[in-house]
Amino acid sequence: MMKTVFEKTNVDLLDKVLSLSGLRQRLIAGNIANALTPGYIRKDLRFEQSLSKAMERTSLQGLMDDERHMPLGNSSELRTGALIEAEGETSMEREMAASAENQLFYSAAVRLIGDSFKTLKGCIRGRF
Amino acid sequence: MSFDRLFSVFRVSASGLEAQRKFLEATASNIANAETTETENGQPYVPRRVRFREIGNTDRFGRVLEKALSGAEGSVFEGRVASLSSSLRNRVMSGNRVQAVESFETDDPTRLVYEPDHPQADADGYVRKPNITMVEEMTNLMLASRAYEANITVMNASKSMMKKALEI
Numbered sequence: 001m002m003k004t005v006f007e008k009t010n011v012d013l014l015d016k017v018l019s020l021s022g023l024r025q026r027l028i029a030g031n032i033a034n035a036l037t038p039g040y041i042r043k044d045l046r047f048e049q050s051l052s053k054a055m056e057r058t059s060l061q062g063l064m065d066d067e068r069h070m071p072l073g074n075s076s077e078l079r080t081g082a083l084i085e086a087e088g089e090t091s092m093e094r095e096m097a098a099s100a101e102n103q104l105f106y107s108a109a110v111r112l113i114g115d116s117f118k119t120l121k122g123c124i125r126g127r128f
Numbered sequence: 129m130s131f132d133r134l135f136s137v138f139r140v141s142a143s144g145l146e147a148q149r150k151f152l153e154a155t156a157s158n159i160a161n162a163e164t165t166e167t168e169n170g171q172p173y174v175p176r177r178v179r180f181r182e183i184g185n186t187d188r189f190g191r192v193l194e195k196a197l198s199g200a201e202g203s204v205f206e207g208r209v210a211s212l213s214s215s216l217r218n219r220v221m222s223g224n225r226v227q228a229v230e231s232f233e234t235d236d237p238t239r240l241v242y243e244p245d246h247p248q249a250d251a252d253g254y255v256r257k258p259n260i261t262m263v264e265e266m267t268n269l270m271l272a273s274r275a276y277e278a279n280i281t282v283m284n285a286s287k288s289m290m291k292k293a294l295e296i
Contacts, residue, residue: 018293025289026137029282030184030223033144035275036151037180037226041188083189092278103285110292117296 009116013054014109020047020081021106028099035090042090044098047081136222137286143183143225144279150228151178152272155265162260165248173258175233184224233259 006012024045034040154176164173185192236259244253 022137022289025282025286026140026223028223029137029140029144029279029286030225032275032278032282033140033147033226034180034182034224035144035278036147036271037182040182041186043223085188092274096278096281099282099285103289106289107292110296113296 005120009120011113011116014113014116017047017051017109018106018113020045021102021109024081024102025099025106028095028102031090031095032092032099035092035095039087040090041085041087042095044084044086045081046084050081138283140223140225141279141283141286143227145276145283147178147180147226147228148272148276148279150230151180151268152276154178154230155268155272158258158260159262159265159269161258162262162265163257165246165255165257172238172256174237175258175260177231177233178228179231181227181229182224183227184222186224 024047027043027045031040031042031044034042158175161173167173238256239259240254241257242253243249243255246255249255
């Protein structure tokens with residue numbers, strides 16, 4: 001019963017978004033720390049695509065009763081993003097922009113999680 | 129989730145700060161000693177050089193995946209990697225720290241300047257001075273200070289993210 005209540009919110013998904021965004025921040029920090037390292041391979045993590053896929057809602061849903069099953073229909077599960085590794089010069093501007101973007105994205109996800117909890121709390125109390 | 133991993137982003141940025149500070153120190157020392165013709169061993173000052181080295185996993189993802197597929201780390205299910213061991217995952221998905229390695233100029237540490245009045249001038253009137261180009265040193269100075277600022281900015285961004293997470 002408790003599980004279904006939380007399943008109706010986006011908390012699970014947002015939790016994964018936060019951990020991926022935190023991971024991305026680590027990679028960006030590494031890129032900037034190694035800005036002057038010769039031969040450094042810059043790393044980045046993009047998960048916009050898998051996120052939008054995870055947020056797609058379809059009416060048809062495949063039942064998954066084995067972990068080897070492929071998700072069918074709405075799978076609201078965000079597994080991971082694409083790890084990008086690129087040789088060449090690290091562009092400071094690009095990394096700083098990525099850091100700023102990631103920071104905002106993280107704050108937005110935190111806000112959404114907070115709001116989900118607020119909504120639940122409101123429902124429990126019976127007033128908002 | 130261990131605390132070690134939770135705060136690793138700060139260690140990455142801190143390593144960047146430390147490396148840039150060393151770079152700045154070496155540059156400051158070179159600029160201060162641009163005209164030093166005599167050190168404790170009687171030789172002219174030898175310019176200090178700093179190079180940066182990445183520490184941590186420098187393997188690319190493909191290489192790590194190969195290791196996992198060979199069954200050494202992580203479990204394999206019908207040729208597909210079912211799961212990477214957590215240590216392996218940490219290695220691939222981590223920002224790498226940086227280290228500044230200091231050395232001394234080896235190519236040509238001195239330049240000859242014609243100054244017959246100088247007490248250390250040789251028979252032809254030439255003095256051996258450290259081979260320091262002011263333009264190069266000033267460029268290094270700018271590089272170091274800008275990179276230092278960038279690391280601080282990222283550190284602040286990470287800090288405000290963590291603070292934000294505490295507001296949930």
